[in-house]
Amino acid sequence: NAGVTQTPKFQVLKTGQSMTLQCAQDMNHEYMSWYRQDPGMGLRLIHYSVGAGITDQGEVPNGYNVSRSTTEDFPLRLLSAAPSQTSVYFCASQELGFEQFFGPGTRLTVL
Amino acid sequence: GDSVTQMEGPVTLSEEAFLTINCTYTATGYPSLFWYVQYPGEGLQLLLKATKADDKGSNKGFEATYRKETTSFHLEKGSVQVSDSAVYFCASTFGSSNTGKLIFGQGTTLQVKP
Numbered sequence: 351n352a353g354v355t356q357t358p359k360f361q362v363l364k365t366g367q368s369m370t371l372q373c374a375q376d377m378n379h380e381y382m383s384w385y386r387q388d389p390g391m392g393l394r395l396i397h398y399s400v401g402a403g404i405t406d407q408g409e410v411p412n413g414y415n416v417s418r419s420t421t422e423d424f425p426l427r428l429l430s431a432a433p434s435q436t437s438v439y440f441c442a443s444q445e446l447g448f449e450q451f452f453g454p455g456t457r458l459t460v461l
Numbered sequence: 462g463d464s465v466t467q468m469e470g471p472v473t474l475s476e477e478a479f480l481t482i483n484c485t486y487t488a489t490g491y492p493s494l495f496w497y498v499q500y501p502g503e504g505l506q507l508l509l510k511a512t513k514a515d516d517k518g519s520n521k522g523f524e525a526t527y528r529k530e531t532t533s534f535h536l537e538k539g540s541v542q543v544s545d546s547a548v549y550f551c552a553s554t555f556g557s558s559n560t561g562k563l564i565f566g567q568g569t570t571l572q573v574k575p
Contacts, residue, residue, distance in 0.1 A: 354504075381561030392465075392550060392565035393505075400561055408562065440504055446560060449495060452504040 352376050354453035356441050362459045363431045371426040371456050373441030379451075381444045382424040383408070384416065386437040387455075393440065399424055431460045463488045465553050467566035474541055474573050482536040482569045484525075484551035494518075494527055494534040495552040495563070505550065508536075541573045 357372045375382065380401045385393040385408075395408030397416040405416050413435060415427040424443075428435060438457050442450040468483040486492065493512045497505040509518030514529035523538045534551060551566040 383561050383563075385565075390567055392467075392567040393563075394565070395562055398561045442505075442561075444561060449507045449510055450561075450563060452497075452506070454504045 354441055354443055354451050356439075356453035356456050358456060359454065360457050362461065363428075364461050365432060367431050368427070368429050369431065371428075371439055371441075371458070373424045373426065373453060374422050375424075375441075375443040375451070376422065377443060377445075377451065378421060379443035379445050380421070381446065381450075382418065383442045383450065384414070384424070384426045385440045385442065386410065386435075387440060388437050396426065396439075428458075431458075433460045436460045463492075463553065463555050463564050465551050465564050465566040467549075467551050467569050469567075469569070470548075471570040471572055474571070476543055476573055476575055477540045478573075480536070480538040480541045480545075480571065482549055482551075482571070484534045484536065484566060486532050486534065486551075486553045486564075488532075488553055488556055488564075490556035490558075491529075492553045492556055494525075494554075496523070496525055496534070496536050497550045497552060497565075499548040499550065499568075501547070508549070541571070543573045543575055546571055546573045 383398040384396040399405045399418040441453045444450040495510045496508040509520045511518040511527035517526045552563045
């Protein structure tokens with residue numbers, strides 16, 4: 351099992367550009383989440399999904415979109431990047447009632 | 462609202478010293494509690510967990526006990542090693558529902574010197 355994979359590992363964008371952060375898991379987990387990690391603030395939940403076709407907002411959803419067309423994939427879209435979105439992004443998946451498994455992260459810089 | 466608070470870091474210890482990292486939570490219901498560890502340049506890995514009051518989670522010499530009366534889940538290790546240097550995160554589910562959402566503390570950086 352590859353577990354949770356994320357691409358790209360690093361990305362630099364200019365303000366106003368759009369991009370998609372990819373996340374995939376091969377553990378057949380129903381639940382998937384996106385977090386951002388900023389210094390001194392821990393991880394904050396952006397969006398999460400409880401199954402294919404079902405998504406909901408977390409603590410900091412503004413500026414981000416998600417969709418879940420398959421169990422395996424949960425991409426995160428930035429429609430118009432802003433410097434405030436400079437962060438490290440982590441995707442996670444889990445089975446109901448168990449711990450979350452995290453991907454290696456994507457480090458995003460918005461200039 | 463629900464929240465998790467950890468002690469501020471960084472924490473610097475000598476090898477073989479005793480480690481305590483404090484964590485307290487506020488939540489409705491009966492949350493599950495976790496400690497995750499992040500080594501430099503990597504994602505988060507589960508270190509240990511507890512799902513009900515008085516449960517003790519343990520792994521790799523680390524321990525934490527779910528104390529509902531003090532709403533705490535402090536991480537301890539009797540003798541730290543240089544390889545334990547990392548960032549440690551305490552996390553809680555939102556209440557009793559463990560369905561893809563976690564609340565994290567701000568993280569505590571541990572540096573262990575030889």
